[in-house]
Amino acid sequence: MYSGHPMGLFPSHKNAPRMVVTNGMVIPNYSNGDDYTRMSALGVTSYGQMTAGSFMYIGPQGIVHGTTISILGVVRLYLEGEDPLPGALYLSSGLGGMSGAQGKAAVIAGCVGLLAEINPDAVKKRHEQGWVDEVYTELPALLDRVRKAKADKEAVALAYQGNIVDLWEALVDSDIAVELGSDQTSLHIPFTGGYYPVDMTYEESNEMLVADPATFKEKVQASLLRHIEAVNKMVARGTRFWDYGNAFLLECSRAGADIAKPDGRFIYPSYVEDIMGPLCFDYGFGPFRWVCTSGKPEDLFTTDRIAGEVMEKLVAIAPEETRQQYLDNLTWIRQAGANKMVVGSQARILYSDAEGRRAIAAAFNEAIKRGEILSPVVIGRDHHDVSGTDSPYRETSNIFDGSMFTADMAVQNCIGDSFRGATWVSLHNGGGVGWGEVVNGGFGMLLDGSDDCAQRLRSMLHWDVNNGVARRAWARNAGAEFAIERAMELEPNLKITKARHADDSIIEQAISKSFE
Ligand SMILES: NC(=O)c1ccc[n+]([C@@H]2O[C@H](COP(=O)([O-])OP(=O)(O)OC[C@H]3O[C@@H](n4cnc5c(N)ncnc54)[C@H](O)[C@@H]3O)[C@@H](O)[C@H]2O)c1
Numbered sequence: 001m002y003s004g005h006p007m008g009l010f011p012s013h014k015n016a017p018r019m020v021v022t023n024g025m026v027i028p029n030y031s032n033g034d035d036y037t038r039m040s041a042l043g044v045t046s047y048g049q050m051t052a053g054s055f056m057y058i059g060p061q062g063i064v065h066g067t068t069i070s071i072l073g074v075v076r077l078y079l080e081g082e083d084p085l086p087g088a089l090y091l092s093s094g095l096g097g098m099s100g101a102q103g104k105a106a107v108i109a110g111c112v113g114l115l116a117e118i119n120p121d122a123v124k125k126r127h128e129q130g131w132v133d134e135v136y137t138e139l140p141a142l143l144d145r146v147r148k149a150k151a152d153k154e155a156v157a158l159a160y161q162g163n164i165v166d167l168w169e170a171l172v173d174s175d176i177a178v179e180l181g182s183d184q185t186s187l188h189i190p191f192t193g194g195y196y197p198v199d200m201t202y203e204e205s206n207e208m209l210v211a212d213p214a215t216f217k218e219k220v221q222a223s224l225l226r227h228i229e230a231v232n233k234m235v236a237r238g239t240r241f242w243d244y245g246n247a248f249l250l251e252c253s254r255a256g257a258d259i260a261k262p263d264g265r266f267i268y269p270s271y272v273e274d275i276m277g278p279l280c281f282d283y284g285f286g287p288f289r290w291v292c293t294s295g296k297p298e299d300l301f302t303t304d305r306i307a308g309e310v311m312e313k314l315v316a317i318a319p320e321e322t323r324q325q326y327l328d329n330l331t332w333i334r335q336a337g338a339n340k341m342v343v344g345s346q347a348r349i350l351y352s353d354a355e356g357r358r359a360i361a362a363a364f365n366e367a368i369k370r371g372e373i374l375s376p377v378v379i380g381r382d383h384h385d386v387s388g389t390d391s392p393y394r395e396t397s398n399i400f401d402g403s404m405f406t407a408d409m410a411v412q413n414c415i416g417d418s419f420r421g422a423t424w425v426s427l428h429n430g431g432g433v434g435w436g437e438v439v440n441g442g443f444g445m446l447l448d449g450s451d452d453c454a455q456r457l458r459s460m461l462h463w464d465v466n467n468g469v470a471r472r473a474w475a476r477n478a479g480a481e482f483a484i485e486r487a488m489e490l491e492p493n494l495k496i497t498k499a500r501h502a503d504d505s506i507i508e509q510a511i512s513k514s515f516e
Contacts, residue, residue, distance in 0.1 A: 116163065
């Protein structure tokens, strides 16, 4: 498949992928927004996207799981005390496509979730779906309810139908402690409807952004300055705030907020730099997915049970560094059925490292062979992972050795998956962060219960995870250095070039001498 065009069926051999998908692959000098507009209009390229472009979209449970893992990570990293902390308040905005997962995730993490959403239709949808429990349009009633939820240590998701700036400012004027704060308005498109300015109705904004875009931009930027000012006040009172990959801090700084540190980074961390990168990706933990091709809920039930049993065994032997990840995902998989996450395909997601992914896939393959699972299972993953994606402001944002703008890892990953037995592979330019900003790939592998398949899954999953761990170890990320050492102990044929750490004082001396 060439950017959506089915080029043809070419003879190969039985171990080859059945499909090779590329989207938006262009000559690097022709990868800006205008190039895309022209080539896409000509019908010669397409916007790849990430998970969906790899035929691995499984509905909203992927984002609920990822958000749950992030919030659990945040709670542990930023809050002291019980784990998870009952009664902790998580304040954010957005009940849209991805942001809509926040309420459900906060409840699973045991927090009080408080989410502002300006669009009544989005609020209604998440309320009907059960992802937020209660909706408020009046701030005094909402704040009373928040006080009660915190006092009673409830795990509950409360929605404010209104502007997030009004909510932050009301909390600043109240006695309520906000332990955790973030934002998920669509600030990657701030002036075309991604962010709604305070003191305007939803309808007024929608009219102005079409009729008078210049004034609308001014309103957005003025609103962002009030927004960040309220955040800063709450942070001074103890709130832990982080950027959720939506360009909130970038747009606040462009609006004139003084939030840069002397080293050029922002005063608040981003979720991949602080949380997902060091806690998950560096250890090889990422989004392992599967789909039961029978389409039968009983197959999904069986796979959930098997995955849970495998993870129980792995928790018992996991090193201290990764045990918590296993425990979180064990809790997730035990509750996954009850949380009714399935929309469409009978599919599941959990986070695991190479060992876990291989063990779970091998156990599924055995169960298919025995007939315990009725039909083949397809395994895959999304882009929010250790190896498949080079995206300097998101997946690879915690790589600091200067290699963050390279994309060898993603390309190598796709090539390596293809000859190790993937049923299909894909490689894309574009995706959630924009055309020209990311190279990412995916795969699908059909587990059919055969011995050949048992061999293929071992080889391919080992590479699919450890490729990225090796690259992160070479960048001297501590978790990855640990993980790659362990991977080499477990697999003697794996030989990775390891980084040698220089003594900083020697380097400083050498540099200062050369500038004398
Ligand atoms: N959830 C994640 O794990 C994750 C990861 C990476 C990036 N993001 C980013 O998060 C952002 C949101 O993603 P999405 O798919 O939910 O987008 P979306 O546009 O579907 O949802 C954003 C919601 O914010 C609401 N909103 C905008 N301004 C508001 C305001 N001032 N007050 C209250 N509500 C307001 C909008 O009405 C909209 O429903 C994107 O920029 C995305 O790239 C999320």
